[in-house]
Amino acid sequence: MAQFNLTVNGQSHQVDVDADTPILWVLRDTLKLVGTKYGCGIAQCGACTIHVDGKAARSCSLPIGAAEGKKITTIEGLSEDGSHPVQQAWIKHDVPQCGYCQAGQIMTASAFLAENKNPTDSEIVEAMNGNICRCGTYTRIKAAVKSAAENV
Template identity: 70%
Template sequence: MALFTIHVNGESKQVDVDADTPILWVLRDNLRLLGTKYGCGIAHCGVCTIHLDGDAVRSCAYPISAVGDKKIVTIEGLSEEGDHPVQKAWLEHDVPQCGYCQAGQIMTASSLLAQNPNPTDEEIRRAMNGNLCRCATYTRINRAIRTAAKDM
């Protein structure tokens, strides 16, 4: 056990956990930020995606001890009112089916658009390839990203 001070969604939080604990479980078990999901534990499905200094990162395979002073943003902190252009586009296209993967999809998509505001269709598909959607809403996900790109 060790004390870690991490910066999550604009707030400083102190947690007392094992050094190898993935950020995912700190968010969920310690901070009760439950929007970030568990899917595979090996960074292969993307449902746990968060932003670490703006980069999309799989939080299930990223130990808390490696975070340092990097800033964590989760789905809960992406926007104050749930009105980030990507979130709005997701609603406009009624993307979710079961919805379990969508927070991760939105975090990857918002990171993509922050770094590449006008991606081609192929760039969207490649950037989103690490995020599984078992309900296979991929066509709507990509449409929503194209809509969000126009709004940003």
Template identity: 60%
Template sequence: MANYSISVNGKQHTVEALEDMPLLWVLRDLIGLKGTKFGCGVAQCGACTVHLNDTAVRSCSVPVSAVGENKITTIEGLSEHGDHPLQLAWQKYLVPQCGYCQTGQIMNAAALLKSNPKPSEDEIEQTMAGNLCRCGTYNRIKAAILTASSGSKS
């Protein structure tokens, strides 16, 4: 066990954890941020997606010891009042059905819009292909991202 000081959503947190403890469990179990979801545990589904310095990463495969000085953003830190353009577009298009994958979907889409504010449909499809939605709302996800890209503040 070791102490790690990590920046999550603009706040410093000191946690005691094993060096190989996945960031996912640090966020959920040690810090108490439950928005990031466990899906597969092997970085294949995207439910656990967070930002590490504005880059989308699968938190189930990032050990806390690898975080260092990097800034972590979770769904809770994307927007203080839930009014990020993606969150609003998700509501407009009624994207969530079961909702389980949606935080990972939104975080991956937010990283895309941060690096490419006006992505094409093909770029959206390529970027989002690694995030699985068991309910199959892919067309609504794409429509929401296109709408958010017209007024993105990601």
């Protein structure tokens, strides 16, 4: 076990965990921030996507040490009240079916739109291609990202 200093959603935390612990499990088990989901553990599905210094990252495959000194944002910190344009677009387009992958989809989309404010359809698809939705809400995700782009 070792101590790590983290900044998550603007708050400082000191956690005492095994040094090889992925950020995902520190968020979920230690900090009780369960919005970030476990899907595959090998950075293949995108359910665990968070922002590290504003860039989308797979928290299941980043050891905790990689988070020190960085600004971590999870779905809980994307907005205080669900008002982020991407969250609002998800609600407007009634995107989710089961909903499990959607936090990761939203985190990928919000990091992408922060970089590209006027994306084409194919840029959206390319940006979102690493996030699996087993329920198949892809056409809705695309529509939601498109409409969020207008409001970011």
